[in-house]
Amino acid sequence: MPELAExxxxxxxxxxxxxxxxxxxxxxxxxxxxxxxVGTSAxxxxxxxxxxxxxxxxxxxxxxxxxxNEPPHAVMHFGMAGWLKIRNADxxxxxxxxxxxxxxPPKYWKFLLETDGDxxxxxxxVDFRRLSRIRLVDCPADEIRxxxxxxxNGPDPVADKDLITEEWLADKLRSKKVxxxxxxxxxxxxxxxxxxxxxxxxxxxxxxxxxxxxxxEDEQIKQLHSxxxxxxxTSIDVLADSEKFPExxxxxxxxxxxxxxxxxxxxxxxxxxxxxxxxxxxxxxPSIQKKTGPVAKDxxxxxxxxxxxxxxxxxxxxxxxxKDVNDDEKEPKSxxxxxxxxxxxxxxxxxxxxxxxxxxxEGRRRSTRLRK
Numbered sequence: 001m002p003e004l005a006e007x008x009x010x011x012x013x014x015x016x017x018x019x020x021x022x023x024x025x026x027x028x029x030x031x032x033x034x035x036x037x038v039g040t041s042a043x044x045x046x047x048x049x050x051x052x053x054x055x056x057x058x059x060x061x062x063x064x065x066x067x068x069n070e071p072p073h074a075v076m077h078f079g080m081a082g083w084l085k086i087r088n089a090d091x092x093x094x095x096x097x098x099x100x101x102x103x104x105p106p107k108y109w110k111f112l113l114e115t116d117g118d119x120x121x122x123x124x125x126v127d128f129r130r131l132s133r134i135r136l137v138d139c140p141a142d143e144i145r146x147x148x149x150x151x152x153n154g155p156d157p158v159a160d161k162d163l164i165t166e167e168w169l170a171d172k173l174r175s176k177k178v179x180x181x182x183x184x185x186x187x188x189x190x191x192x193x194x195x196x197x198x199x200x201x202x203x204x205x206x207x208x209x210x211x212x213x214x215x216x217e218d219e220q221i222k223q224l225h226s227x228x229x230x231x232x233x234t235s236i237d238v239l240a241d242s243e244k245f246p247e248x249x250x251x252x253x254x255x256x257x258x259x260x261x262x263x264x265x266x267x268x269x270x271x272x273x274x275x276x277x278x279x280x281x282x283x284x285x286p287s288i289q290k291k292t293g294p295v296a297k298d299x300x301x302x303x304x305x306x307x308x309x310x311x312x313x314x315x316x317x318x319x320x321x322x323k324d325v326n327d328d329e330k331e332p333k334s335x336x337x338x339x340x341x342x343x344x345x346x347x348x349x350x351x352x353x354x355x356x357x358x359x360x361x362e363g364r365r366r367s368t369r370l371r372k
Contacts, residue, residue, distance in 0.1 A: 002078045004157065004192030005235035007064050010084050012239055013091040014057040014066070018123060021115035026050040028111040034127065035110075038135035038149075045111060048072050048136050054115075060145060060156045061191025065137070072136035073144060079131025082110075087122040110134060154190045157232040164190065166225045173213040173221060179295065180216060180224075181209035182278035190228075196251060197235070199283045201227045203250040208289045209277045215293030254283040 002010075026049045028035075028042035035041050053069040065075040085091060085106055105112055108128040115121040125134065137147050144150065155163045176183060183189055184198040193201065202209050204227040207220055216224065238244035245251055247267070254272055256264035264272035266285065275282050 001080050001194055002062065002083070003194035003197050004061055004232055005197065005240035007059050007062055007078075007192070008158070008236045009240040010091060011057050011059045011064050013086055013089055014054075014064075014084070017086050017089055017121045018054045018066070018113070018115065019056055020054065021117055021121060022053045023049050023051065023113050024116050024120070025114040026111065029109065031110055031130065033130045034132055035134055038133050040134070040136050042111070045074070045134060045136060049074065049111075049113070055141070058144070060150050060159060061153055061187060062194070063150060063153070063191070065144060067141045067144070071140065072138040073141065074134065075137045075144070075150070076125070076134050077132060079127060079129060079133065081129045082125065082127035082132035085124045085126060087124075153187045156191045157193070157228050158236060161229065164225070164228065166222055169225050169228075170218070170221050173216050175214075177212050177214045179210045179277055180207055180213045181280075181282055183213045185278055185280065192232070193228075195280050195282070197231060199254070200231045200250050202289060203283075203285060204231060206288055206290070208286075208291045208295065209275065209282045209284060210295035211291055211293050212295065217292065220292070250283060250285065 026046045028046040030042045035045060049066075049068070054066050055069055056067040058065050058067065063075060063077045065073055067073050083092060087104055100107065104122065104124075106124050106126050108126045109124045110127055110132070111125045111134070113121075113123040125132070135149075137144055139147050157164055172189060173180070173183065178186075181198055181202060184193045184201065185195070199209070201224070205220065205224040207216065207224060235245065242251060250266075250272070253266050254264055256272075264274075264283070266272065270285050270287050272283050272285055275284055
């Protein structure tokens with residue numbers, strides 16, 4: 001799932017190619033999930049966008065939006081596998097060798113945009129898994145974050161850097177009794193941190209992901225605060241291109257899991273193991289991330305090559321009630337803090353969410369997603 005850094009990447013390209021231009025043609029394909037689950041339709045989206053000018057773009061965590069010259073505005077998130085492609089622009093997260101990925105319009109498009117100007121810009125929102133959400137928010141541009149779904153989500157580590165202070169973080173941690181990894185993934189606490197960013201932050205903070213949030217010591221909170229801003233800012237500065245991440249980052253060395261003759265280790269030989277925390281696979285370096293307090297469950301070190309059987313992820317069944325719970329952006333969270341000793345159960349999203357590993361497109365890895 002695209003996280004804070006990947007969303008920042010696409011907002012950057014929207015600013016380059018769409019902002020300041022008028023949408024002369026908008027085509028939208030009917031999808032009762034992508035549009036319908038959040039109370040709009042493809043035809044309503046098309047009517048609201050066509051002929052309007054894109055004034056600016058914004059982001060809060062995993063959500064992003066287009067501010068038009070008049071309401072309503074388009075607020076979107078990518079779900080597990082969505083993206084915004086811009087024709088002849090390198091927005092995507094990997095370089096493909098597949099000819100069909102270069103076709104236009106691309107497969108699985110939900111809407112197509114064309115702008116004025118010479119040359120015109122063409123863009124397409126794509127999602128083969130239909131877990132993304134596209135909605136219209138009818139409000140003044142400067143009030144967009146006061147409306148759902150943004151108002152239900154926590155502050156953004158970059159956009160709201162002044163709000164996420166050490167004191168704020170300490171209060172947040174001490175008010176809950178959940179594994180620290182689960183707290184970071186819960187978008188109601190902090191917007192934008194997903195699985196890989198959560199692991200990277202905890203690695204730099206030297207905190208075990210299973211340790212209860214209310215047992216984190218003052219010095220650890222200070223380091224955690226620093227690590228949140230360091231990882232978020234650094235990854236955004238390079239537009240989520242993992243080839244430009246620092247070589248000492250955990251991200252650069254965590255991909256040997258399950259591969260023969262490719263153990264997951266850091267350059268200095270420190271072993272990377274994999275634990276299931278909050279329903280998500282977490283990469284951990286036990287020699288660095290020590291347990292300094294109670295944890296929800298004491299896991300044994302799982303072999304990096306997968307010799308120890310891993311808990312299988314299950315398909316979450318479709319939610320019967322079409323209730324908006326922040327469009328599957330609510331990460332795993334316990335029903336009652338500290339009550340689930342077998343791990344934190346993931347919340348269901350607005351529709352069936354397959355939380356197995358994503359299908360990996362062929363081609364050379366470009367940014368933070370789908371690293372081989």
